[in-house]
Amino acid sequence: MPLLSVLSLCVQYQTAQGTVRAVDDVSFELEDGETVGLVGESGCGKSTLGKAIMRLVPSSDGRVVLDGQDITSMPNAQLKSVRKNMQMIFQDPYGSLNPRHDVGTIIGQPLSVAGWSRRDIRDRVTELIRQVGLPADAERRYPHEFSGGQRQRVGIARALALQPKVIICDEPVSALDVSVRAQVINLLQDLQQQTGVSFLFISNDLSVVEHISDRLIVMYLGRIVESGSGEEIWRQPAHPYTLALLAAAPIADPRLARGRAKQVLQGELPSPLNPPQGCSFHERCPMARERCGKERPLLRKVSGGRMVACHYDLLEQPAELPRVVSVAS
Ligand SMILES: Nc1ncnc2c1ncn2[C@@H]1O[C@H](COP(=O)(O)OP(=O)(O)OP(=O)(O)O)[C@@H](O)[C@H]1O
Numbered sequence: 001m002p003l004l005s006v007l008s009l010c011v012q013y014q015t016a017q018g019t020v021r022a023v024d025d026v027s028f029e030l031e032d033g034e035t036v037g038l039v040g041e042s043g044c045g046k047s048t049l050g051k052a053i054m055r056l057v058p059s060s061d062g063r064v065v066l067d068g069q070d071i072t073s074m075p076n077a078q079l080k081s082v083r084k085n086m087q088m089i090f091q092d093p094y095g096s097l098n099p100r101h102d103v104g105t106i107i108g109q110p111l112s113v114a115g116w117s118r119r120d121i122r123d124r125v126t127e128l129i130r131q132v133g134l135p136a137d138a139e140r141r142y143p144h145e146f147s148g149g150q151r152q153r154v155g156i157a158r159a160l161a162l163q164p165k166v167i168i169c170d171e172p173v174s175a176l177d178v179s180v181r182a183q184v185i186n187l188l189q190d191l192q193q194q195t196g197v198s199f200l201f202i203s204n205d206l207s208v209v210e211h212i213s214d215r216l217i218v219m220y221l222g223r224i225v226e227s228g229s230g231e232e233i234w235r236q237p238a239h240p241y242t243l244a245l246l247a248a249a250p251i252a253d254p255r256l257a258r259g260r261a262k263q264v265l266q267g268e269l270p271s272p273l274n275p276p277q278g279c280s281f282h283e284r285c286p287m288a289r290e291r292c293g294k295e296r297p298l299l300r301k302v303s304g305g306r307m308v309a310c311h312y313d314l315l316e317q318p319a320e321l322p323r324v325v326s327v328a329s
C-alpha cells in the first residue's frame with residue numbers, strides 16, 4: 001500500500017470572475033522514502049495541490065489517503081494525526097515565518113500543538129537546529145536576523161519536528177540565491193537518508209527536480225499531462241509540453257543538450273477560468289491536430305510506469321519530433 005494516495009482530487013476557487021479549476025482530477029501515489037517531483041509553469045496548480053493534500057484548502061472532489069487512512073472528510077479535530085505525519089515547507093521563506101516569534105518558538109510550534117512538555121520541546125528544538133545546520137544560538141533570534149537560506153532551514157526544521165512520513169516541499173529553493181540552492185537541496189536529501197521521509201517536491205524548474213526525484217509528475221492547467229521516472233522523462237519526454245519545459249531548462253550536460261530545442265514555450269498559460277476545449281495545451285502545441293481542439297486526451301499508460309495525456313504522444317510518434325524540436329546548433 002502506498003504511503004500517500006491522491007485519487008481524482010479536484011480543487012476549485014470561487015472568484016468574482018467565476019470558478020477557477022486549480023486542480024482538476026489529479027491522481028498519483030507516493031511510496032515510503034520516495035521523492036516525487038511535481039513540475040509545471042507558474043499558475044498550473046502546484047501549490048494548490050500541495051495545500052489540498054494537507055487539507056489547508058478544501059477539495060471539491062476526490063480523496064487523499066495517508067497511511068491507509070482517508071483524510072478527505074476527516075473532522076478537523078482529528079487532523080492532528082495527519083499533521084504529525086504530513087508537513088509542508090512553504091514557497092516563501094519570508095512570508096511563512098511569523099516575524100514576531102523567535103526561531104525556537106517557530107520550530108517548536110507543531111510540538112506545542114501536539115501537546116509536548118516545554119522541556120521536551122526545548123530538547124527537540126535544540127536537536128533540530130543542529131540537524132538543519134543553523135547556528136546554536138538561532139533559537140532566541142528572530143526570522144529577520146537570518147538570510148533566505150537560513151530561513152528556509154527554519155522552515156525545514158519546523159516541518160521535521162514531529163518526524164513526519166511525508167513532507168510537501170513547495171518550491172523550497174526558488175526564492176533563494178543560486179549559490180545556496182544546492183546547500184538546501186543537499187540538506188533535504190541528507191535528511192531523507194537519515195529519516196526515510198518521503199518528499200513531494202514542487203518546482204517550476206525541471207532541472208532542479210529531475211536529479212533528485214525518483215518519479216516526476218508534469219502538470220498543465222490543473223491536470224497531470226505526463227508522469228514517470230525522472231530519468232526516462234529527461235531522456236525522452238512523451239508529452240509536447242514536457243518537451244517544451246525541458247527545452248526551457250538549463251542543461252548542464254552538453255551531451256543531452258545536443259539536438260534539444262533552445263526555444264522557449266510560445267504563448268501564455270491560458271486562464272483556468274476559461275480553459276480551452278479539448279486538450280488544454282493544444283493552442284500552444286506545435287503538434288496539435290484537429291482532434292486536439294475537440295477531444296480531451298485521457299491520461300493513459302504508454303510504457304512501463306509512464307503515463308501521458310496526449311492523442312499523439314512523442315513516444316508513439318517519434319517522427320513528429322523534428323517538427324517540435326528545432327535542432328540546436
Ligand atoms: N486563494 C485563491 N483564490 C483564487 N484563485 C486562486 C487562489 N490561489 C490560487 N489561485 C489560482 O489557482 C491557480 C493555481 O494557483 P497555484 O498557486 O496553485 O499555482 P502554482 O502552480 O503553485 O504557481 P506558482 O509556480 O506561481 O507558485 C492560479 O490560476 C491561481 O491564480
Ligand SMILES: [Mg+2]
Nearest residue numbers: 046047048091
Ligand atoms: Mg506555487
